[in-house]
Amino acid sequence: MDNHPRLLVRPARPDGLAQRPCRPAGARLAARARRPARVDDGLDLQHVRVLDVLVRRAGRSVLKPPIQNRQLQPGGGALTAGRAGPIFDAYNVKLLIVPGSMGMVVMAMILSICKEFYQFFLTFSVLGGLSASLLFNPCIATTGQWFGKRRALATGVVCTAGGTGGIVFPLVILYAEPRVGFGWSVRIVGLICAVSALFACRLVKKRLPHNKTAGARMDLGALLDLKYALATLAVFLAELAVLIPYTYISSYALHVGFEAHMALLMNSLLNVGAIPGRALPGFVADRFGAFNSFLVTAAACAASVFSLWYTAAGGRMAVISFTVLFGFWSGATIALTPVCVSRVCRIEDYGKRSGTTYLVASVGVLVGAPVAGAIIRAGDGSYCGIMVFSGAVYAASAATLYWARGVAAGWGPKVIF
Template sequence: MPPTASENVTALNHLDPQNHHELGPLPACNEEDYPDGGREAWLVVLGAWCAMIPSMGLLNTVGVLQAWVSQNQLKEYPEFDIGWIFSVYAFFLYIAGPIFDAHDARFLIVPGSIGIVTAVICLSFCEEYYQFFLAFGVLAGLSASCLFTPAISAIGHWFDKNRALATGIACTAGGIGGIVFPLIILYLAPIIGYGWAIRIVAFICAVTGFLACILLRKRLPHNKKAGASIDLKALKDVNYALTTLAVWLIEFAVFIPYAYISSYAIHQGVLPQHAYRLMALLNTGAIPGRALPGYVADRFGYFNVMLITSFTCATFIFALWLTSGSSEPAITAFAVVFGFWSGAAISLTPVCIGQVCKTEDYGKRSGTAFSISSFGALVGIPIAGAIVQAQGGEYEGLIIFAGAAYMAAFGAFFVARLVAGGRDWRTVF
């Protein structure tokens, strides 16, 4: 069982002074048991990076896809309905954690790679709403989960002191995919057609998925007791429950700007090509925004860094996006800075969960937390779309809603940090 809140406070008195990791109940094995580097460990990071190109890369392309289908194949549908296609993808992304604990990584990686390539090829032929929903929302979402969860969880088997940095480096793949995939759609679709542009994306997914199958592997033995179920009883642990709530709120908030920044720009009169390019610029900011916070968090604390990044994201939403109006430079500036500061929502949330659970339960606990959080991702995008629809196509309410959600996430991380890490804010936690 994970430590109770009182046990965790006691354990804070036994921190390693160099690395500030608990030596008591949290780790599954001693700190020196982790390779924390070396050829094998970094090859696993490379495998995780390859697995995140198709899974997180497609997730970071939803803004372009949503804007494209809204202007073309599904132009007769309201934003609320279209939003469900992409929120379902985010919903399914986080459900495979418990399966990873009980089986070899390839048990998920192989079907996930095949499934996501099949889904993207099907996407290239879609014309009707139900086809987009099944191909991208359901099949691609389920397949992405089989890639994303092993990628995140396997890193926790190989790294301890540098876990956030290693996870952040792997998560840069989502930003790179979020640059390459929109640019393929933006520049190749007018030349070779939308269908063939999407099939090129499928080919990239096939190559990176194959490399992930070869490189990604676990270090710790299978935990057969984990099974393929989520562990709701773990929520009895106050530290874990508060962290799960904070992750739920951050996942609820982060996808709203990703999904609607291109649509917002088009609504404000920005040329469609320039609006689609915003996703590439946003993900350009997200690449250092996922690696750098990991490096800083390993030294100053995962929760401490999440507090800073979530508050900064809320500030930029209110101060820059809300006031940008039809100014293309202001919209572009927001896309870049939000991409950077929002990167921690993807790269640090898994290690925050790992901070309050045993390593051998990492897959199941992270899977449970993200399964719960997936409901936030599921409803966030459609609710934002409903706000746009209720305001007659205006986006002011959506932007305020996104900023308020980020402030709520900041508050939840503040409480989780206070309870799990103690009141001494100088403690690295």
């Protein structure tokens, strides 16, 4: 479906090694790419602890279900998700990394002096979301260019940075805020972002030449390719489902009697599971196929929602067990999405295709939590409805992945794809 001429470039080395024999450049690039990924994805995944401080300053509680706490989730990236990929393909990666890094640091500094709710929204959600989108997509696409055979593992390692940030950042604010105040606790986070961003701006590099022939415009026509469209639909459904537990697990824990301090730590526990949950599926995917691995983890997420969360009945150990296990199984949603996209497109168009996929998926990110909030209100405060909704959508994602795999590579049980 792509009419653009194919670039004449060297194919990716299957083992992720560069031409220079002194050191594995692919591994070096993976380590470099973790730095900006830790900055943007970590801020996204730990938003509940940050938002609790922010919203308390505005006189409301983020943990109460009637409040749509996703209002302050970094969602501004939806505006640039589809643009970052094409720009990455056509121009120098620094064109995205530098402004994204500056935006994250500026966001943290402005956030430290915010007073009103609208200020929190404009700073954290709009500026933070836009900056995060400029960082995340290029780092993932860069990693994909340097790796062939081990692309899934390398991408998973890069994505573990988000889980690391999702643990570190909320704990910094949780323990620093009572001692040095909210402003300085956020400035500490900003300093961490600044140091990571400096390394990223210096070290992250593309392997392939700029694809200016194709241009920096979005190519929604790629969705006419059935296998790519099905992969994008599966990612959309997975993103719609995964952020419901991430958004509401803390308020659910408070609802069933957890102490506020423990309820706020639920998101950190999700990220504890997410760190190995992003690296290990990549290791498996390189051997058994990215679509196969994503399918299994999506089905496991659906099973964990129905078998653990739905039946927990407020039991402390059951809720904690679900939180850690769901964090582990859902890690593949972040780590394997770009790998699956790379399997159904040319590597020269990797940035553009991943950008289009993330643009579509961002719709699920933006509407998932508000829909879940409406379900809670319709159920008079019961969380059973969102459990069923999240589990069912994850099951639909697994079915769509199986469909995409069949269309792209065949329906046999032994197909590795």
